[in-house]
Amino acid sequence: MEQESATYYREFLIILAVAGVAVPLFLRIGLSSIPSFLIIGVVLGPGILGYLSGFFPWLQNFALADAEALETLGELGVVFLLFLIGLELSFERLKTMRRLVFGLGALQVIVSTVAIAVVAAWLGFSTEQAIVLGMALALSSTAIVVELLSEEKRLGSQTGRVSFAILLFQDIAVVPILLLVGVLGGESSTPIIQDIAVALAQAALAVFIIVAGGRYVLRPLLRMVARANSPDLFTATTLLIALGTGVVANLAGISMSLGAFLAGLMLAETEFRRTIEAIIDPFKGLLLGAFFLLVGLRLDLGGMLENFATIVAIAASLIILKAALVFALARAFRVARGPAIEASLLLGPCGEFGFVVIGAAMASGIFQGNADDEALLVISLTLLLIPVMGKLGSKLNGRLRRARVLAPEAEVAPPEGSKARVIVAGFGRVGQLVGSMLEEHKIAYIAIDNDPDLVARERRAGQKVYFGDAANEAFLRRCGIEDADAIAITMDSPARVDDVTRVARKLRADLKIVARARDERHAMALYKIGVTEAVPETIEASLQLAEALLVETGVAMGLAIAAVHERRDGFRKLLNRPDRREELRLRSRLRRMEKAP
Numbered sequence: 001m002e003q004e005s006a007t008y009y010r011e012f013l014i015i016l017a018v019a020g021v022a023v024p025l026f027l028r029i030g031l032s033s034i035p036s037f038l039i040i041g042v043v044l045g046p047g048i049l050g051y052l053s054g055f056f057p058w059l060q061n062f063a064l065a066d067a068e069a070l071e072t073l074g075e076l077g078v079v080f081l082l083f084l085i086g087l088e089l090s091f092e093r094l095k096t097m098r099r100l101v102f103g104l105g106a107l108q109v110i111v112s113t114v115a116i117a118v119v120a121a122w123l124g125f126s127t128e129q130a131i132v133l134g135m136a137l138a139l140s141s142t143a144i145v146v147e148l149l150s151e152e153k154r155l156g157s158q159t160g161r162v163s164f165a166i167l168l169f170q171d172i173a174v175v176p177i178l179l180l181v182g183v184l185g186g187e188s189s190t191p192i193i194q195d196i197a198v199a200l201a202q203a204a205l206a207v208f209i210i211v212a213g214g215r216y217v218l219r220p221l222l223r224m225v226a227r228a229n230s231p232d233l234f235t236a237t238t239l240l241i242a243l244g245t246g247v248v249a250n251l252a253g254i255s256m257s258l259g260a261f262l263a264g265l266m267l268a269e270t271e272f273r274r275t276i277e278a279i280i281d282p283f284k285g286l287l288l289g290a291f292f293l294l295v296g297l298r299l300d301l302g303g304m305l306e307n308f309a310t311i312v313a314i315a316a317s318l319i320i321l322k323a324a325l326v327f328a329l330a331r332a333f334r335v336a337r338g339p340a341i342e343a344s345l346l347l348g349p350c351g352e353f354g355f356v357v358i359g360a361a362m363a364s365g366i367f368q369g370n371a372d373d374e375a376l377l378v379i380s381l382t383l384l385l386i387p388v389m390g391k392l393g394s395k396l397n398g399r400l401r402r403a404r405v406l407a408p409e410a411e412v413a414p415p416e417g418s419k420a421r422v423i424v425a426g427f428g429r430v431g432q433l434v435g436s437m438l439e440e441h442k443i444a445y446i447a448i449d450n451d452p453d454l455v456a457r458e459r460r461a462g463q464k465v466y467f468g469d470a471a472n473e474a475f476l477r478r479c480g481i482e483d484a485d486a487i488a489i490t491m492d493s494p495a496r497v498d499d500v501t502r503v504a505r506k507l508r509a510d511l512k513i514v515a516r517a518r519d520e521r522h523a524m525a526l527y528k529i530g531v532t533e534a535v536p537e538t539i540e541a542s543l544q545l546a547e548a549l550l551v552e553t554g555v556a557m558g559l560a561i562a563a564v565h566e567r568r569d570g571f572r573k574l575l576n577r578p579d580r581r582e583e584l585r586l587r588s589r590l591r592r593m594e595k596a597p
Helices: 002-028 033-044 057-061 068-088 091-096 098-122 127-138 142-151 158-184 192-227 231-251 256-267 273-298 301-306 308-332 337-347 353-363 373-403 429-440 452-460 473-478 494-507 520-528 537-552 557-576 580-595
Strands: 422-425 445-449 465-467 486-489 512-517 533-536
Touching (some): 002 033, 068 142, 068 256, 068 273, 098 158, 098 308, 127 308, 127 353, 127 373, 158 337, 192 231, 231 273, 308 373, 353 373, 429 445, 473 494, 486 494, 512 520, 520 533
Parallel strands (some): 445 465, 486 512, 512 533
């Protein structure tokens, strides 16, 4: 009994060892967690470690020969991932994406399915098999693509939005796809229209239950649990919500991950959102690791080596075909060229639901014997290639941005010796606010920025902004720094602020330089290299908060403003020219602030 128990826990111990020891080693050599888990899955699978254990029996203790033992854990990882994505979104944001989800996403699934099915029929597959292959291979990997973008904090970028919109529709499409597989396999004796109507009714009921529960049950439930002041109970309730909604969706024929996504969406606007994210995230990371291990384990190296040229050719052709279709559709929906390239390469490979669709087709008798083996190998291989495709897409996008010819609006050079009283270096949110204040007081200025897209956009809006490097002496002279009264340096990069400050001070010893500082320490450094005024973000935020608090607690507006101005002047003098005792006191306070949680 004890030996059976030890065998049962072996897979869990191996997963923990991989997550705690092996993956960190890969991270140290620059490989991210997703390809690390995938590679380790291949190594621990029957193709490598399983094969070697025939010669060295002791290696059997470390091999993961049973992929089914990890399937539940892998599925839970995807469920938690979609739950967290729902928490990051809201109905308003989802509403703004409806054109991409139900337009671009729907077209991608339909067009890719038809194109792949036509090719499969041409290769000799039956009509039913060709349709199933088209639907299975048209899908992409929600788990890997979203996790890759999440790791790089790019889910909110245009690439992230386009990719997620298509993946979300694919998850929705899984229900009718599986239903159609059953119909093609002759499982249903009722008319297809009736089957579709029943499936859609069940799905709609599940969505209604989850949405209604989220709106009227989940928030009161979480408030009740929170009043118990027990972190353990709150964690248990959070896990119940994530998994419970997934199970409800699954019972109605919807994927568990889509149900969990809806639950996360319901909780996105509640006061418990951040706490729930902190609870779920560690579970998500470990269980997704199990999913990626499972993908690696499913790769049949023996079959791959036997038909290596064929499998690689099919996989490459499939990725090229799907990527070309996604790119063309994305461009038709006015997605910029760079993000369209990235999204197409990320979505070109197949997805984890391809295994589900092929499995359902096997159970329905559509595929006989080993007719589906090559399709499963292609899916496995393309899944392994997603991180590589992601890096390739990112590099191509970066190269495209660097090589792109500037829009005509951005190509305009500042006139020689521009007569502007102020130069605004950096025209992001802070720079634009500074510019609007100068305009309000009729102070002439020109703005400069090194982002060509921003420059083109703002020039179309009528702003006097020019493309260029504010740390370039010749460019600053062209912008009229020799006749300007002041320069406002508003970039959010401290290093860039330092560079521009040094160049501006070198060109004009009498120039007034007002610079944005990250914090008190950065402000002190800026004063030492020559700024006239440094404005630390942390101090300004604190002063504005204090002013609002004073007014809200009954202090007269005038007195509150005067107190804040007095404190601001004190900070300015302290940061600019502190005596030795005050400097030591300030540095001590800064060290305490850095150590504060």
